Amino acid sequence: MNFSDFFPIWSKLTSAQQQLLEHSAVFRKAEKGDVVHNGSIQCTGLLLVGRGQFRAYFLSEDGREITLYRLFERDICLFSAACMISSIQFDIIVEAEKEAEYWVIPPEVYKDLMAESAPISNYTNELMASRFSDVMWLMEQVLWxxxxxxxxxxxxxxxxxxxxxxxxxxxxxxxxxxxxxxxxxxxxxxxxxxxxxxxxxxxxxxxxxxxxxxxxxx
Amino acid sequence: MNFSDFFPIWSKLTSAQQQLLEHSAVFRKAEKGDVVHNGSIQCTGLLLVGRGQFRAYFLSEDGREITLYRLFERDICLFSAACMISSIQFDIIVEAEKEAEYWVIPPEVYKDLMAESAPISNYTNELMASRFSDVMWLMEQVLWxxxxxxxxxxxxxxxxxxxxxxxxxxxxxxxxxxxxxxxxxxxxxxxxxxxxxxxxxxxxxxxxxxxxxxxxxx
Structure with missing residues (x-):
C-alpha cells in the first residue's frame, strides 16, 4: 500500500513533505480487542488503516459507550491526534475489531505539516468534516x-x-x-x-x- | 469592530489577503426571528457576528429541530458556508434570536483563501473542531x-x-x-x-x- 492511497492530495506535496510522512510513519499490528488509542491518556497520532477494522467510540464520564464510526482499509483516524488541534475538547477510544495493520504518524510531525502546507490542512478539514457528518447522522438517529x-x-x-x-x-x-x-x-x-x-x-x-x-x- | 477581532491569525495573512477579506465582506442587519441562512436551499457564506445573538439548529427530514449552538459577538459561523468543504453532509439553519449586525464573506472568496493560506485553513480547522466539541457535548446530554x-x-x-x-x-x-x-x-x-x-x-x-x-x- 502506498501513502498516496491515504492522501488524495499527495501530488500537491513537496517531495520533502512526502518523505517526511513516509519516514515518520511507524508500522504496527493489532489483535482483535486491542485498544490502539485511548484519548483520555495519550495523543497517539494520525492512524492510517492498512488492513482490518477499528471502532472509534466515545466514553462518558460515568463509563457509558457509544460507537461514533468504524475505520476500514485506507481510512484515516484524525481524532487519535486530537492534541494537534487545540479546539478538540473530547476524547475518543479506538479499538481493533479485527486483526489489523496500521501506521501511526506522530502528532508533532503532522501538526508541522499542517502549519506549512495548505493542501494538507485543507485535506484535514475534509477528514474532520466527514466525521462531523457521521456524528450528525448519529445524533439524528439517537434523538429521533x-x-x-x-x-x-x-x-x-x-x-x-x-x-x-x-x-x-x-x-x-x-x-x-x-x-x-x-x-x-x-x-x-x-x-x-x-x-x-x-x-x-x-x-x-x-x-x-x-x-x-x-x-x-x- | 476590526476583522482582526474575528481572525486571531490576522497578522499571518498577506495584506492582499487581509484586503480581500475586508472588501468582500457584506454588512447586514437582522431582526429577531430572521432566518439568515437555510442550509437546505443556499450556501450563504461565512457569518461574522458583530452584534446580537443567533441560533444554529439542525432540522430533521420530518421537521424536528434541535439547537446545536449559539453565536454571539465575535463568533464565526462556518457551516453557513458548507459548500466550501465537500465532506460536510448536513444542513443547518441560522436564525437571529436578537436584533443583530453581521458580515457575510462569500464562500468562493473564503474557499480560495483556504486553498492558498495554511494559516486560514488551520484556523478553519480550529473553528470546526470547536463546533464538533459542542456537538459531542450535546450528544452526551441527549444520550445519557x-x-x-x-x-x-x-x-x-x-x-x-x-x-x-x-x-x-x-x-x-x-x-x-x-x-x-x-x-x-x-x-x-x-x-x-x-x-x-x-x-x-x-x-x-x-x-x-x-x-x-x-x-x-x-
Missing part, C-alpha cells in the same frame, strides 16, 4: 429514531460487515455500540425473537428473517 | 442525561442570556431547542411548577426558585 429501528439497522449492518447472518456478539457489546444499557438491548432482542426475526443462542444472535427485520426500518 | 436535568440546564442558561428570571418563550420553542416534542416539555414544566421551582403564565415562564432548579443538575 426509535430503538427498534436502530437495533434492526445495527444487526443488518453487522451481518454485512461479518458476511454472516450469525453474529458473535453479546447484548452488552451491542449496548456499547448504540449507547444503551444492556437490559434495553435484551428486551428488544427478545421481542425480535418472539416476532421470529432472530434466534438468540448462547453467545450468538442468528438473523432468521432478514426481510422482516428490514421492514422495521420503513 | 435525563430530560429534567436538560430542561433545568436550559432554563437557567436562558435566564443568564436574557438577564431575567422571567423567560418569554413558548413550550414549543423549548422543544425545538432541546429536540423534544412540546408535550414532553409541558409535562416536565408542570412538574417543576408543582415542585415550586417555576411559575407558568401565559407566554412566560418565571423561575421562582433558581437554587432548587440548580439542585436538579447534581
Amino acid at each position: 429514531k426509535s430503538f427498534d429501528k436502530r437495533l434492526a439497522r445495527f444487526l443488518l449492518d453487522e451481518a454485512v460487515l461479518e458476511a454472516s447472518l450469525t453474529l458473535k456478539i453479546t447484548h452488552e457489546e451491542i449496548g456499547n455500540h448504540l449507547g444503551n444499557p444492556r437490559e434495553v438491548v435484551t428486551r428488544m432482542l427478545r421481542y425480535f425473537q418472539t416476532e421470529e426475526m432472530v434466534k438468540l443462542n448462547r453467545g450468538t444472535i442468528e438473523i432468521t428473517n432478514p426481510e422482516k427485520l428490514e421492514a422495521i426500518l420503513d | 442525561k435525563s430530560f429534567d436535568k436538560r430542561l433545568a440546564r436550559f432554563l437557567l442558561d436562558e435566564a443568564v442570556l436574557e438577564a431575567s428570571l422571567t423567560l418569554k418563550i413558548t413550550h414549543e420553542e423549548i422543544g425545538n431547542h432541546l429536540g423534544n416534542p412540546r408535550e414532553v416539555v409541558t409535562r416536565m414544566l408542570r412538574y417543576f411548577q408543582t415542585e415550586e421551582m417555576v411559575k407558568l403564565n401565559r407566554g412566560t415562564i418565571e423561575i421562582t426558585n433558581p437554587e432548587k432548579l440548580e439542585a436538579i443538575l447534581d
Whole structure:
C-alpha cells in the first residue's frame, strides 16, 4: 500500500513533505480487542488503516459507550491526534475489531505539516468534516429514531460487515455500540425473537428473517 | 469592530489577503426571528457576528429541530458556508434570536483563501473542531442525561442570556431547542411548577426558585 492511497492530495506535496510522512510513519499490528488509542491518556497520532477494522467510540464520564464510526482499509483516524488541534475538547477510544495493520504518524510531525502546507490542512478539514457528518447522522438517529429501528439497522449492518447472518456478539457489546444499557438491548432482542426475526443462542444472535427485520426500518 | 477581532491569525495573512477579506465582506442587519441562512436551499457564506445573538439548529427530514449552538459577538459561523468543504453532509439553519449586525464573506472568496493560506485553513480547522466539541457535548446530554436535568440546564442558561428570571418563550420553542416534542416539555414544566421551582403564565415562564432548579443538575 502506498501513502498516496491515504492522501488524495499527495501530488500537491513537496517531495520533502512526502518523505517526511513516509519516514515518520511507524508500522504496527493489532489483535482483535486491542485498544490502539485511548484519548483520555495519550495523543497517539494520525492512524492510517492498512488492513482490518477499528471502532472509534466515545466514553462518558460515568463509563457509558457509544460507537461514533468504524475505520476500514485506507481510512484515516484524525481524532487519535486530537492534541494537534487545540479546539478538540473530547476524547475518543479506538479499538481493533479485527486483526489489523496500521501506521501511526506522530502528532508533532503532522501538526508541522499542517502549519506549512495548505493542501494538507485543507485535506484535514475534509477528514474532520466527514466525521462531523457521521456524528450528525448519529445524533439524528439517537434523538429521533426509535430503538427498534436502530437495533434492526445495527444487526443488518453487522451481518454485512461479518458476511454472516450469525453474529458473535453479546447484548452488552451491542449496548456499547448504540449507547444503551444492556437490559434495553435484551428486551428488544427478545421481542425480535418472539416476532421470529432472530434466534438468540448462547453467545450468538442468528438473523432468521432478514426481510422482516428490514421492514422495521420503513 | 476590526476583522482582526474575528481572525486571531490576522497578522499571518498577506495584506492582499487581509484586503480581500475586508472588501468582500457584506454588512447586514437582522431582526429577531430572521432566518439568515437555510442550509437546505443556499450556501450563504461565512457569518461574522458583530452584534446580537443567533441560533444554529439542525432540522430533521420530518421537521424536528434541535439547537446545536449559539453565536454571539465575535463568533464565526462556518457551516453557513458548507459548500466550501465537500465532506460536510448536513444542513443547518441560522436564525437571529436578537436584533443583530453581521458580515457575510462569500464562500468562493473564503474557499480560495483556504486553498492558498495554511494559516486560514488551520484556523478553519480550529473553528470546526470547536463546533464538533459542542456537538459531542450535546450528544452526551441527549444520550445519557435525563430530560429534567436538560430542561433545568436550559432554563437557567436562558435566564443568564436574557438577564431575567422571567423567560418569554413558548413550550414549543423549548422543544425545538432541546429536540423534544412540546408535550414532553409541558409535562416536565408542570412538574417543576408543582415542585415550586417555576411559575407558568401565559407566554412566560418565571423561575421562582433558581437554587432548587440548580439542585436538579447534581
